Amino acid sequence: MLEISNLKAAIDGKEILKGINLKVNPGEVHAIMGPNGSGKSTLANVLAGREEYEVLAGNIMYNGENLLELDPEERAHKGIFLAFQYPVEIPGVSNVYFLRTAFNEIRKANGLEEIDAANFLKLIRSKMELVEMDKTLMNRSVNEGFSGGEKKRNEIFQMAVLEPKLSILDETDSGLDIDALRIVANGVNALRNSNNATVVVTHYQRLLQYIVPDFVHVLYNGQIVKSGGKELALELEEKGYDWLK
Amino acid sequence: MNSIEKNTEKYLDAFRTHFNGEAKQAFHATREKAVDTFSRLGFPSTKKEEWRFTNVAEISRKQFSPAGRNSSETVSVSDVEKFMFSDWDGPVLVVVNGYFKEKLSNLDSLSDKVKVESLAKILDNNDKAANKLGQNAIWADEAFTALNTAFTKDGCVITVDANSENSKPVHLMHISTGDAILSSPRTVVNINKNANITIVESFHSLNSKDSFTNIVSEIFVDENAHLKHYKLQDVDTNSFLVGNCAINQNQNSTYQSVAMDFGGKLVRNNISLALNGENISSILNGLYIAQGEQHIDNHTFIDHAQPHCESHELYRGILKDKAKGVFSGKILVRQDAQKTDAKQSNNCLLLSEDARIDTKPQLEIYADDVKCTHGATVGQxxxxxxxxxxxxxxxxxxxxxxxxxxxxxxxxxxxxxxxxxxxxxxxxxxxxxxxxx
Structure with a gap:
């Protein structure tokens, strides 16, 4: 599904990713762990197509296509979803309008008919329950005045509605208390199936107790320095990142 | 500088030929004074602080002919239809090139508590209502108000009786038609004690080229009366429009203005608000959208003369291409106006590199127990x-x-x-x- 080869990327002229190789198949959950500044968020943002990040070398193939040639919206149309580390507040745009527009744009791009407001509301009801989303948040402006936990839940709720093929969760656990963490993780787990894949970017092992990965990769100084199974996460928790230097 | 250099000569000439029967009206003496004043003042130059960002040279150089009543005859009922709002069930008053057109208007749903008259009739009858003209809209040092006062022959006078509530909103539609025409409508609105109403003004062009509308509105909102005053300006982008709107509020009254400026080549709106009583609430909101080479200037002035009043202003602009916007908001808090609560903000969105906004908040405060804030943002x-x-x-x-x-x-x-x-x-x-x- 996703194959990253020798990816080098920079922001503001500073090279952050220094040759990443990663292969993700359908049905898999990959965790990317690493200390602050190792390049985790850069990787997530490059995958989503954020223009501030400059790709210096390497390539990313996604279902046989060169991902780097696609605009962010085209990537979304093809099933890529980034759950933001810092979800953006958009005053004046209601959550439900925003999500329906996104939903319909993805459908349009895939040759499907758009869905009207009433049917859309029916469709999202069960997804709201999945992440215990408060109904009143739907008519409020996107993320405006949401608590940290509500913002993160809103990301997973959007993911549930848009049903992406490849989800990238960028530090989704940061700033969550244990209850919110459980809700978010339950949501992610419920959406897992053999056709989609998830990349979980995180600093701590905590989230991985709830979202159990098939593979764990350690990102350090812009490179993946170690890969392994889920037990690698526990080892990191115990020893910290220093032993990898 | 003489009148030729000031480009006022042509208006003095036009003034001599523009009036027939109207010269007999008692008001004509005022017109004569006003044209003298206009000739003395001339069009404002950018050296004047209030006109620093808006250059009216294009208006002053052009040859506009003052609209005669005949010029308004070409507009038909079906023309007017185009500018109606759908689902509008209130009265519609139509003014073409400054002349109130009763035949094009729809007064069926007008409440008997709301009186609509043509200014021409009031002036012909030397009605005492004419004495109110110029009370709010001071023209001694305001060239465009003087020019309007000199050339106005007609317009709408709307009077809402005391204690009347729930009247249907009134749509006052201004249409300008013809080439290089100067229209000088005068609107007078009287909201008497305890009354409330909504008035929506709209401005449109119909087969017009390079028209210049120079409108003056005088609005009186009496004790405990409430006026919602909305405006949509959607004229062609070859039109010039200068509006002076002077509002006088008495105690416990509320006035809300929401002004939408979408059209026009060069637009200048002056709104000046005199709060002459306690517990007055005033809201001035506006949205201006300009592209191409449009220039839209909003000047507001709020005079807090009495204690316990509040005024809120929110103006937003969206500018693209080489469009220019100006926002100048002056708030004067006089010494007696303790406990004033005045808030002003202007935010502008620039969608291109060549778009430009000049924004100038001015607070002049002489009372010591007040809450006044202002803020301006410009960005992408x-x-x-x-x-x-x-x-x-x-x-x-x-x-x-x-x-x-x-x-x-x-x-x-x-x-x-x-x-x-x-x-x-x-x-x-x-x-x-x-x-x-």
Missing amino acids: LDESALFYLRARGVPYKKAMSILTYAFAEEVIDSIKTDAFKNKVEALLLERLEKSLV
Whole structure:
């Protein structure tokens, strides 16, 4: 599904990713762990197509296509979803309008008919329950005045509605208390199936107790320095990142 | 400088031929004084502080001919239809080139508590209502108000009886038609004690080229009366428009203005608000959208003369291409006006590198127990919001359009008359789709 080869990327002229190789198949959950500044968020943002990040070398193939040639919206149309580390507040745009527009744009791009407001509301009801989303948040402006936990839940709720093929969760656990963490993780787990894949970017092992990965990769100084199974996460928790230097 | 250098000579000439029967009106003495004043003042230059950012040389150089009543005869009922708001069930008053057209108007649903008269009739009858002209709109040092006073022959006079509530909103429609015509409508609105009403003004062009509308409105809101005053300016982008609106409020009254400026080549709106009583609330909101080489200037002046009053101002602008915007908001808090609560903000969105906004808040405060704030922001669309929308699958152009609409929405939301709000929303969406982003 996703194959990253020798990816080098920079922001503001500073090279952050220094040759990443990663292969993700359908049905898999990959965790990317690493200390602050190792390049985790850069990787997530490059995958989503954020223009501030400059790709210096390497390539990313996604279902046989060169991902780097696609605009962010085209990537979304093809099933890529980034759950933001810092979800953006958009005053004046209601959550439900925003999500329906996104939903319909993805459908349009895939040759499907758009869905009207009433049917859309029916469709999202069960997804709201999945992440215990408060109904009143739907008519409020996107993320405006949401608590940290509500913002993160809103990301997973959007993911549930848009049903992406490849989800990238960028530090989704940061700033969550244990209850919110459980809700978010339950949501992610419920959406897992053999056709989609998830990349979980995180600093701590905590989230991985709830979202159990098939593979764990350690990102350090812009490179993946170690890969392994889920037990690698526990080892990191115990020893910290220093032993990898 | 003589009148030729000031470009006022042609108006002095026109003044001599423009009036027939009207010269017999008692008001004509005022016109004569006003034309003298106009000739003395001349068109304001950019050396004058209040006109620093708006150059009216193009208006002063052009040869406009003052609209005669005949010029308004070409407009038909079906022409007027085009500018109606759908689902509007209130009265519609039509003014063409400054002349009130009763035959084009729809007065069926006019409440018997609301009186609509033509200013021409009032002046012909030397009615005492004519004495109010010029009370609010002072022309001694305001050239455009003097010019209007000199040339006005007609307009609408709307009087709402005391204690009358729940009257249907009134739509006052201004149409300008013909080439290089100067229209000088004068609007007078009297809201008597304890009355409330909504008046929506709209400005349109019909087969017109290079027209110049120079309107003056005088509005009196008496004790405990409430006026919602909405405006849609959607004239052609070859039109010039200068508006002076002077409002006088008495105690416990409320006045809310929501002004939408979408059209015009060069537009200058002056709103001046005198708060002459306690517990007055005033709201001035505005949205201006300009592209190409449009120039839209909003000047507001709020005179807090008495204690315990509040005024809130929110102006938002969206500028593209080489468009220019000006916002100048002056708030004067006099010594007696303790406990004044005045808030002003102007935010402007620049969608191109060549667009420009000059913004100038001015607070002049002589009382010591007041709350006054002002803020101005100028910027582009939030890049991170744009990326967020795109990352969810919303295409770039649509994302721009959604964010631009959201920026305008707070102003549009302050409109409480649905038929008008819908019209404004539709116009904005159309503009967003066609050309704005």
